[in-house]
Amino acid sequence: MRMHSVRVLDLPDHDTDSAPIQERLEAFLTGLRQKRALTVYFDLIEDRKRYHAPDPPPPLTRDDLRDVQDAVGLVSFRGLPRGPRSWPREREPLPGHALSRIRRRVDTLVERRRRANGLTHLRDRDKDQAKRLRALSGAVPAPGLESEDRADEIAAALHEEMPWMAPATEVAWHAFRRSGRLGEPVRLGPMVLVGPPGIGKTHWARRLSDRLGTPSCTIDASQGLASFSVVGTESGWASSQPGRPLDTMLQHRIANPIIVVDELCKASSIRSTAGVSASFLPALLGLLEPESARDWTCPFFKVKLDMRHLSWVMLANTLATVPEPVLSRARVLPIPDVTPAQLKDFARRRAAAMGLEAPAVDAVVETLDRAPALLPRRLSLRDVNRMLERAVELAARPLMH
Secondary structure, three states, X not given: OEEEEEEOXXXXXXXXXXXXXXHHHHHHHHHHHHHHHHHXXXXXXXXXXXXXXXXXXXXXXXXXXXXXXXXXXXXXXXXXXXXXXXXXXXXXXXXXXXXXXXXXXXXXXXXXXXXXXXOOOOOHHHHHHHHHHHOOEOEEEEEEOOOHHXXXXXXHXXXXXXXXXXXXXXXXXXXXXXXXXXXXXXXXXXXXXXXXXXXXXXXXXXXXXXXXXXXXXXXXXXXXXXXXHHHEOOEOEOOOOEOHHHHHHHHXXXXXXXXXXXXXXXXXXXXXXXXXXXXXXXXXXXXXXXXXXXXXXXXXXXXXXXXOOOEEEEXXXXXXXXXXXXXXXXXXXXXXXXXXXXXXXXXXXXXXXXXXXXXXXXXXXXXXXXXXXXXOOOOOHHHHHHHHHHHHHHHHOOOOO
């Protein structure tokens, strides 16, 4: 895996700690007042020389120094100066009115910097989220493939594991090769995988993430709050939080995770008692369209982010209920049903990964051979997984004597 970097967010990071700002202003004003005092001091020396010329001038008195003090507004002199090299030996304290003026200026500056940072609307309990967001400011890591050979290896492994997912694997393979050839982060264009339930569409998306070494998250579109899972909710609500895609980016500090949208054909809308509706479709479309994703505004943070680097894998059992605006922005890939031979191959590979012994594997395969004649419905990968889990449970039971 080769790591690239992209820009997702340009967020100003002005210092809002008032203590060092006040210290710098106090040091600057103290130095300025000392320079003024030295200027008045040397002017006094020159005036005394001219007045008493050609005789040497008498030494300075405390009254003379008090004139210098009054001229520049110093509080006091710490010791009688003997000459320009030894005066002033210690830092003079600033008067109270000067300190009050500095504090007012510091408060004004800190408030302006907070507003410029763009996150002043967040509540105190959300400040940790703001710190996480700053991790995306500037260059953000985005994994890619180091060569086309590596792309071929990943695609071949995916196809060997789930050959019936060939239409999706082929599209991903071309995206892998593009990353390795051009030296850019991996990004899959939005795709809709449509096929019967239980054929492993979600499992394929997870295996894709595992093979790439890229983080992923899954959003269930059939849930009533799915739209909030996509874009998040505004800060101020009790359950306010960023959306799952952005949260995955913040958690892993990666610009191009894989976002899996499950049950796309069951996407729904909700309406609150106040009459406010939240639809999954508008929330999703803003992130699928490249132009709008480039300057996407997060409802929670209220900042613009570049979300074009996400890879969207959407899953559906049928296209009849999938909105046309989604289909027009994605590549639709029909996935065929799993054949009995493919089910048995899948069972053998999964059993080997689970550490099942040969007798247990043979029992599962024999059950798959007999099931079509006994069940009134088709078998799916879910059935295979349940059989394997049951086999593991039985193999772990102690023998009865």
